[in-house]
Amino acid sequence: MTAKLTREQIVSAYTQLLGSERVITDEQTLKENSVDRYYKVENVFGIYSLPVPAAVVKPSTPQEVAAVLALANENGINIVPKTGGSATEGGLETVIENSVVVDGSTMNEILSIDTENMLATVQCGVCLEDLETELRKIGYTTGHSPQSKPLAQFGGLVATRSIGQFSTLYGGIEDMLVGVETVFPNGQICRIKNVPRRAAGPDIRHLVLGNEGTLNFITEVTVKIFRYFPENNRFYGYLLNDMKTGLAILREVITQGYRPSVARLYDSEDGLYHFKKFSNGQCVLIFVAEGPVRIADATGAAIEEIVASFGSAERVDGALIEDWFNNLNWDVSKLEEERIEIRETLINGFTTEISGNWSVIGDIYDNAIARIRAEVSADFTLLGGHSSHSYLNGTNMYFVYYYKIDVDPTLERTTYHDPIQNIIVEETLKLGGSMCHHHGVGKHRTHFLAEEYGSSLYMLETLKAAFDPNGIMNRGTIFPLTK
Numbered sequence: 001m002t003a004k005l006t007r008e009q010i011v012s013a014y015t016q017l018l019g020s021e022r023v024i025t026d027e028q029t030l031k032e033n034s035v036d037r038y039y040k041v042e043n044v045f046g047i048y049s050l051p052v053p054a055a056v057v058k059p060s061t062p063q064e065v066a067a068v069l070a071l072a073n074e075n076g077i078n079i080v081p082k083t084g085g086s087a088t089e090g091g092l093e094t095v096i097e098n099s100v101v102v103d104g105s106t107m108n109e110i111l112s113i114d115t116e117n118m119l120a121t122v123q124c125g126v127c128l129e130d131l132e133t134e135l136r137k138i139g140y141t142t143g144h145s146p147q148s149k150p151l152a153q154f155g156g157l158v159a160t161r162s163i164g165q166f167s168t169l170y171g172g173i174e175d176m177l178v179g180v181e182t183v184f185p186n187g188q189i190c191r192i193k194n195v196p197r198r199a200a201g202p203d204i205r206h207l208v209l210g211n212e213g214t215l216n217f218i219t220e221v222t223v224k225i226f227r228y229f230p231e232n233n234r235f236y237g238y239l240l241n242d243m244k245t246g247l248a249i250l251r252e253v254i255t256q257g258y259r260p261s262v263a264r265l266y267d268s269e270d271g272l273y274h275f276k277k278f279s280n281g282q283c284v285l286i287f288v289a290e291g292p293v294r295i296a297d298a299t300g301a302a303i304e305e306i307v308a309s310f311g312s313a314e315r316v317d318g319a320l321i322e323d324w325f326n327n328l329n330w331d332v333s334k335l336e337e338e339r340i341e342i343r344e345t346l347i348n349g350f351t352t353e354i355s356g357n358w359s360v361i362g363d364i365y366d367n368a369i370a371r372i373r374a375e376v377s378a379d380f381t382l383l384g385g386h387s388s389h390s391y392l393n394g395t396n397m398y399f400v401y402y403y404k405i406d407v408d409p410t411l412e413r414t415t416y417h418d419p420i421q422n423i424i425v426e427e428t429l430k431l432g433g434s435m436c437h438h439h440g441v442g443k444h445r446t447h448f449l450a451e452e453y454g455s456s457l458y459m460l461e462t463l464k465a466a467f468d469p470n471g472i473m474n475r476g477t478i479f480p481l482t483k
């Protein structure tokens with residue numbers, strides 16, 4: 001649908017709906033809301049090139065969200081849903097003129113913590129760390145710990161299918177989400193109730209999970225909570241000569257049925273970056289066993305036995321791994337310092353995360369790294385990766401690449417990031433893997449959507465046409481932009 005209102009009319013209509021205090025139009029806020037990714041050149045160098053949104057609006061109830069969306073739906077206004085703002089793949093980029101960013105961060109109440117049914121219900125703008133802090137005070141945990149925990153909020157966590165560091169035990173957000181309330185572009189508010197399981201037709205929670213703001217706006221989330229036994233945590237670290245042995249060990253631990261909360265394997269370059277003190281340029285394999293003491297002990301003993309059965313791994317002190325974990329989460333307070341460092345050194349980087357079955361993941365890793373080295377002309381300060389989330393059938397690979405920006409900073413993405421990400425995705429799809437493991441499609445991987453989905457693209461496109469017939473929800477995200 002083409003836009004029916006001018007920029008001024010859009011601002012005026014939303015001001016009438018929400019009042020001027022909740023319709024933000026100052027130039028700097030609008031610029032900052034035209035992009036995501038904290039270390040993008042736009043944010044680092046202050047060079048904003050995308051169309052800036054007409055306004056950032058802040059509804060405070062599901063009914064207000066419904067009115068905001070309905071107004072956009074009737075008038076062809078592109079809506080970009082937002083909560084914590086920690087997206088990395090362009091999901092928050094306002095690529096359409098006169099978009100409206102709908103910021104749910106003021107809906108930030110923890111509504112209930114129900115320790116009998118093991119549920120916590122929060123509004124979409126509750127920061128994960130805030131809920132986690134409240135739960136830990138009473139001996140519980142969400143089990144969810146993405147590195148962006150200090151910033152990410154529940155709307156975005158659900159909308160991107162996020163996953164945390166303890167996923168091997170607790171799963172990703174899709175395993176944690178019990179019920180949800182969400183609003184569709186026509187203003188329809190839908191609630192999916194909280195029950196332990198259901199078989200009444202398809203699981204419609206998956207129309208909400210991972211929709212990246214392209215189908216509906218999430219207003220309330222209920223997640224599982226778990227008992228928390230940090231005193232039982234056991235930390236294990238090993239040095240290995242090669243990735244394939246590490247992947248084989250991960251596979252053995254998981255397929256034997258053990259569920260350490262953390263199971264990670266770093267290649268030599270990424271290992272050196274994270275574990276300077278002890279990695280000596282080798283691959284680093286890490287496990288954490290947690291839970292009730294008998295389970296933690298049994299899991300830990302099995303890990304030691306399985307690793308020993310592969311012969312060549314050298315054990316490192318578990319205290320070093322524990323110390324590393326305690327400092328792993330993103331420290332938002334250092335953001336400005338880090339931006340200054342990027343401006344001074346011109347060293348920046350990106351990541352690309354994919355997944356594949358056990359039989360192909362090692363080849364995806366080898367082939368992608370070999371092609372990047374051969375085809376991308378860049379002064380790399382780090383080119384490597386790690387596996388951080390393992391499953392019965394396979395694992396993910398999180399490629400990390402840092403380089404010196406030797407071009408005009410505005411060309412950074414097209415010179416370095418896009419070619420590198422394209423190689424990783426091409427090598428993944430070639431061997432049947434998935435092009436995104438947890439950051440979402442955003443706006444930067446949409447050109448691979450048809451190949452990723454194959455014949456099932458029909459299902460995805462039909463959902464979009466049914467729920468967002470006027471195409472107002474986050475255009476250019478997940479679904480490639482058409483003229």
Ligand SMILES: Cc1cc2nc3c(=O)[nH]c(=O)nc-3n(C[C@H](O)[C@H](O)[C@H](O)COP(=O)(O)OP(=O)(O)OC[C@H]3O[C@@H](n4cnc5c(N)ncnc54)[C@H](O)[C@@H]3O)c2cc1C
Pocket residue numbers: 036037038080081082083084085086087088090091092104124145146147148151152153154155156157158159160161162163164165211212213214216217218219330438439474477
């Ligand atoms: C330093 C850093 C570390 C990270 N580590 C991890 C990690 O370990 N694991 C992981 O999974 N991700 C990680 N991420 C990515 C990101 O933090 C997560 O994807 C997170 O879930 C996004 O939540 P948010 O509230 O910040 O969402 P936002 O950035 O606000 O939005 C993300 C996407 O969801 C949509 N959206 C936001 N709110 C809503 C809503 N209410 N309804 C519908 N759609 C909505 C947006 O349009 C956008 O497409 C990391 C990011 C950074 C910057």
